[in-house]
Amino acid sequence: MSSRRDLLLPLYHVLFVCHPVGICFSTAHSPGSNVPYSSREGAAIRIASWNVNSVRARLPLVLSWLELNQPDVLLLQELKGTDFPADVFESVGYQSAAVTQKSYNGVAVLSLHPIETITTTLAGDEQDSHARFLEAIIKGVRVVNIYLPNGNPIGTDKFTYKLAWMARLEAQMAGWLATSIPTVIGGDFNVIPEDIDCHKPASWLRDALFQPETRAAYRALLALGYTDAFRQLHPDETGQFTFWDYFRQSFEHNRGIRIDHFLLSPDLASRLESCTVDRTPRTQERPSDHTPIVIDLR
């Protein structure tokens, strides 16, 4: 059987130019070219999230991962540049929306299905120009992609910004629960929720991702009524990380942290079938320091 990857290789260098500080939309010409697995018919939907640490540097890995896993929706974080290769994703059946900025941040949503509505800013701070938020409606589900601020080092305005961003997110998430639209928030939360979500808690004690305020703010999101998809299905499992430092052979020793999450509104939590971390891309050449997390909803 012929490989679609062979067709794609010549396209790797092609980049779609977006507005410098803007938003980029595209519609796939042939949305049926990637046919979802027959086991995922009807209302079933597979959503994945992956901090790629530069979409340009990771394009080959993302394309091969898409071909193998065929998610209905893929959320990308840390695009790291104004150019977004929408045409390349279009050529493999994914329409997209991206919010980008120079050098840093950047989030995008790829979808096999129509992306119905879009919001690109998190309410609560008109001065905030970071490209960290993207809200879409896909197949009747509100799909929110976030790249939550890192916040290091603690004791600086970066940490203040992180906590303020989390408070704004909490307000937004409370509002979504008051609507009739099932909602999933996925992405790089930059939060280590509990001790079991890192290899060695002691080594993260002074880190913004593990501060008591950070963890309390994350628990406040759950207290609204949202469910951490991974923990719902794997309440006591250790060693399931989504990020490993590039240095000190962190991945080889599985010294990582679980910071990429999916939070589900109650109506989606009851539809959750699986939530897995796919470590394969982290084993490949020139990987991101994060690896994808995938949920299947009935």
Add this chain to the structure above:
DNA sequence: ATGCCTATTGTGAATAGA
């Protein structure tokens, strides 16, 4: 291990990441 790598910008070395 307070940056051991990686990436962007831009063509040096600084900044950011987590």
